[in-house]
Each structure stands twice: as structure tokens, then as C-alpha cells.
Amino acid sequence: MDHAENFALGRWLLVLAYLTSVVGCVLGLACAVQARHAADPRHRLRWLVLASVSIGGVGIWLMHFVAMLGFSTPGMPVRYDVFRTVLSALLAVAAVFVGLLVAGSQARIGWRLLLGGLITGLAVNVMHYTGMSALRVKGGFTYDTPLVVLSVVIAVVAATAALWFAIVLNRLVLRVAAGFVMAIAVTGMHYTGMAAVRMQMDMGAPDPSGTEVFSFLFPVFVLAAIAMAVPLTAVLMAPAVEAAPKAEVAAEKALV
Template sequence: MDHDDFAMGQWLGVLAYLTSAVGCALGLACTLQARSTGNARKRLMWLALAAVSIGGVGIWVMHFIAMLGFSTPGLPVRYDILRTALSAVLSVVAVFCGLLVFGVRNSFAWRRLLLGGVLTGLAVNVMHYTGMWAVQVKGTIGYDPTLVALSVVIAIVAATAALWFTVGLDKLLPRLAAGLVMGAAVSGMHYTGMAAVRLHLDPAAPDPAGSEVFTFLFPVFVLAALAMAVPICAVLMASASSAAPRHTPVGS
């Protein structure tokens, strides 16, 4: 075995999936808010919040948590900080582009759904493989092209299905189902991508440059908490505003 994806136990995979599902569910709720507003500026704001929730938490933080279990037994693993940060930025930007295509208008169109699903699914892959570019080991990292292609298909199909769930969702359970579906897309893509990894390790090679994963663990979770708090507050405020009774002025 050249690497282990569950060096800290299977529970880490469950935690990664739940994190992804929550981030995606919140992001899809923001997407629904975007599609239901007629104000262009507010729509862009909601889509930006959705991109942060899905791209930042649902995809990037999920990947980060899952990678806590990645190890090359007996050999060190390090991370390039700049490449890791780049993967987060690319994830959010790419998801925003996909959501912008899908949520730019209130009306539903299959072409926008399909294109948005492709772009959002590709965003998952862009984040994953950019994040893997940041991984430094004693040797080189290669990939099985068949499994890489499969990881792309998984992400696109499930991301498209999750976006479709947001069409006209006005109940809690379907929204949660959409988050679970998209969380499955991200997790499925991640572990399929990790199955595609082909390490060529050289114990005699110099130790890789970079930082240990636990050195930037705390800042990541602080940023994740902030990335969740802002959309949650926005969704709650929007829900409270829409539920508030409207009084007709006397004499009108």
C-alpha cells in the first residue's frame, strides 16, 4: 500500500461527507433565494454567498478534512500553502460561475441547468486536483486516467441533480435532500480521485518542502465557521422577512 486515505479512521470520511452536505445544502438554499428575487444586485449577492458555502465549505473544507486521513506510511506528507489557498479561491470562483449560469434568471431552462451542472461539477474537480497539486511527498504523484474521468462524471451528474432539486423547492426536506445529493457528489468525486492516485515513492529522496497539515488546521476551521455563519444569518433573515405578515395601511 503506497498511501492510506483513512489513517485517522473511517469516521473522518463520515465527518467530511456531513460537512460537505451541510455546506452544499446551505449554498443551494442561497441559490434558491437568488432565483426567487427580481433584484439583480441581490441575486448576485445570494449567488456569491452560495459559492462561498458550496465552494468554500461544501467542497474545499470537505477536501481538507478528508485529507487529514491521507498518509504515506512511514514517510512525511507536506502541503504547499500557496497552492492550498489557490485551490480554495478557484473552488469558490468556479462554483460561482456555474451558479451564475443556472441562477441568473428566475425562469427555468434545461440548457442553463445542464451548463450550470457541468461548470459546478468541474469546479469540484478543479478544487480537488489543484488541492492535490499542493500535496508534497517523497516522490511523485500520478493518476489513473480512467478513474480521473470517472471522478469528473460523478461530480457533473450529481451536481446537476442537486441544482435541479433547487427548482421550486419550498420545503425543508427536499432542500436537505439536495444537500445530501451534492455532498455525495463531492465526497464520491474526492474518494474516486484518491483511488486514481498512483504514488511513486522514493524513501531516499529529500524530505518534501511545505507545512504539515495540522499547522494550518485552526485557521481553516475559523474561516469555515465564518463562511457558514454569514450565509446562515442571511437565509434566516430572508426567511423571517418573507414570513412576516404585511399590514395594509388604514384607509388605503
Template sequence: MEGTIDGFRYGAVTPVAAYLMACLGGALGLRCTVRSLLGTRSWKPGWLALGAASIGCGIWTMHFIAMMGFRVVETRVHYDVGVTVLSLAVAVGVVGVGVFAVGYRGARPGTLAAAGVVTGLGVAAMHYLGMAAMRLDGEVRYDPATVALSVTVAIVAATAALWAAVTIRGFLASLGASLIMGVAVSGMHYTGMAAVSVHVHDAAGASWAGSPPTSLLLPMLLGPLVFLLLAGVVVMFDPLLILGEDREKRSVAVGRPSGPPRGTAAPDRAAAREPWHAPSYEGARSRRQ
């Protein structure tokens, strides 16, 4: 028989929390990518890796926070640990491919399109791999047209996110972009969930044994949540990210590249080439005479 699906078991709590996590991961990923463009080349891979991990963890935590509100009335739902962890690795790894591609090659149309497609497919794979981790007394089915729509939304969202990562510099602009990314990623998730139907095995009205999803998901979410908080601390207190943007704003305001502070005289190069000697006492006395 067809199962009764409820995707909002806790009302607006899980969708709002999931959206905020998607925004947090996107904001940290954007700021880390901006930081990779400001610093030396030796630090670039580290900042890009931190940005990719932040975006991937944000997407993954968004998915499973939203899944806490998912239930099938006729049967319990729980999750396979191995497949759930694998979905996290896929999220971080595939997002990393896209972030590194645009981080090193820039927002060229070809690079951006290829990286957006790869990253979008990876986000969709993470979503459906996370769905494959569900264990219930029934069979999960998908509507092909809605699945295709969710994959399209994922590709568009990923392409927009990668473009923003290498184009948008200011804090407020990055914040606005992260809010839009949160809408896109959450929209992809709930579009994919709209494709789901469950055929429950007949069990004479008995509920299938299994742990509730929160007993597994809450401990597993703790690690990525702590990582995102630590990444946020690193980004917030990085001096070059703050000073680099302030220097860039001052340069744009005066219409010239940044140089010595205003009011500081330029050094005399001719005088700098010859050593300076203090006047001797004998020379001063001869001039007075």
C-alpha cells in the same frame, strides 16, 4: 518504491465530518438560491454570490477535512499554502459561474447542461489542484480511467445540484437534496483518491522532514468554517425566506394566489372615489321635523 497509502488515518471521523461539511455547503447554497428567487431583482446577485460561496466553501472544506485522514506511511505529507488557497478560489469562482447561469436563465436543458459541465470540471479542478498542493518525498501518480470516472461523477453531481437549486423550494426538499449532494461530492472525492498511487524516493527508511498536515489545514479551514456558520445565520433568520415560503404554501392550499387575509372585506372602489362627509347637525334636525 511504492508507498503505502492510508486514506482513513482517523477511521470514520474524517469521512463523516467531510460529508457533513459538503451537506452544509450544499444546503446553504440551495437556500440562498431559493431566496434569490423570492426577493427583488436588486438583491438577486448578492444571494447568488452567497450561495456560490457557500457551495464552494463546503466542497473545499470537505476535500481538506478528508485529506487530514490521508497519509503515506513511508513519508510525511504537507501542503503548499499558495496552491491550497488557489484551490479555494477555483472552487468558489467556478461554482459561481454555474449558479449565476441557472439563477438568471433558469433550468433550461441547454443552460443546465453547460453550467453542469463547467461547474463539474471546476470541482474536479479544485480537487486535483488541492492534490497538487501536496509536498512529499515521492511522486504522486494517477490512474487515468479512475480520474475520468471521478470527473464524470463531478459533472453529474454539479448538474444535479444546479437543477435542485432552481427547482426545489421547500425546506425539507432542500434538506434531502443537500444530503444527496453530500453523497455525490464525497463520492467524487474518494473516487479521485482511489486513482492515487505514490512512488516514494529511496531514503534508507528515513522519513522526510515536514510539518504534519493538520498544522496547516486546521488554521486554513477555520476561515471557510466561520463563513459557513455566518451564512447559516443569515439564511436562518432571513424573514422573507420564511414568510415567502409560508405565503406560497397557503396560496397552494386554497388554490388561489395570496391576497388580503381571510375575513377582510374588499374595499368599495366606488365609495373610495368620493369623499365621505359626516352628516351635519342642521340636516339631521330638518329630517326630524
């Protein structure tokens, strides 16, 4: 998957990156559903934090990290600014938290759901382009504006649809399907955004400063394992929302 013969993306990582996003999004949406059914505001807040870490940290940021493992400029080094790389992860988690908080438990397509989808979709883009700003190569790069706009639209539309599925549907299989939809948004946005990159390589430029991606591979995957294990354990130990009493569900719908 080369672009203008200046860089390669590593086509073999596409499936792995997508599956990584699926895991994070499915876990995160499961936590979001638990938040919807939580009676205690503090418990709801905890579930939303877990959902944000799962979606923002794993479904969005880790997917980007996995996909970028295949990024290379043949014959030239690639480095990363660690601060901006970490910042992109924090921005993703924070933005997803705000998006889920805004979307709330509204079961109809209203302004809260649309605004939540907009924020969550933009979170994907914020993470991606902040993460790309951490990239250091021998030369520079710009973006094709129409493809950047398309990447934003893809993320916002699919993220809104996934949030709606997660809020409205109680069946597990349908919530899992919503996770696949959101993962399509994340992965589709990433590769559309990468297609927008226009590299200007300079063989005579000095080697870029920064850290090789494989230098922080181990700590990233350790943190990712924790970010997946904690919400997974919480979801498995929580009561099934499908088992909620009908009266409770009816009362909840009356509030939205």
C-alpha cells in the same frame, strides 16, 4: 483505506468529511433559492456570492481538507504548498459562482441548467486536483485515467441534479435532500479521485518542502466557521420562499 500500501486515507474521516459537505451544500443551495426569488439584481448577486462561499468554500474545499487530514504515507512526511492550497479554495468558490450564475432560475432542464451543472461539477474536480497538486511527498504520483474520468462524471451528474432540485423545488425538506445529493457528488468525486492515485515513493529522496496540514488547521476552521455563520444567519433572517405569493411564483415561471 490503503492503496498499494503506499498511503492511507483515514477511513474514520469519511463520515465527517461527508457531513461537512452536506452542511456547506445545504446552506449554499438555500442561498441559491433566495437568489432565485430576489427581485433586486444586487440582492441576487449577494445571495449567489454567499451560495458560492458555502458550496465552494465549505461543501467542496473544506470537505477535501477534512478528508486529507487522514492522508498519510506511513513512516514518511507529507507536506503541502500553501499557495496552491489557497488557490484551490479560490478556484472552487469562483467556479461555483459561475455555475450558479449560468444556471440562473431556469425551471426546465435546458442548456443553462446543464451548463451550470457542468461548470459546478467541474469546479469540484478543479478544486480536488489543484489541491492534490499542492501535495508534497517523498516521491511522486500519477493518476489512473479511467478513474479520473469517472470522478468527473460523478461530480457533473450529481451537481446538475442538485441544482435542478434547488431551482424547481420550494419545499425545505426537498432542498435539504438536494444538499445531500450534491454532497454525494463532492465526497464521491474526492474518494474516486483518490482511488485513481498511483504513488511512487522514494525512501532515499529528501524530505519534501512545505507546511504540515495541522499547521494551518486552526485558521482554516476559523474561516470555515465564518463562511458557515454568515450565510446561515442570512438564510434564517430572510423571508421563507415557501411564503411567496402564488402570483409572484407564476410570474417567475412565465419568464423561464
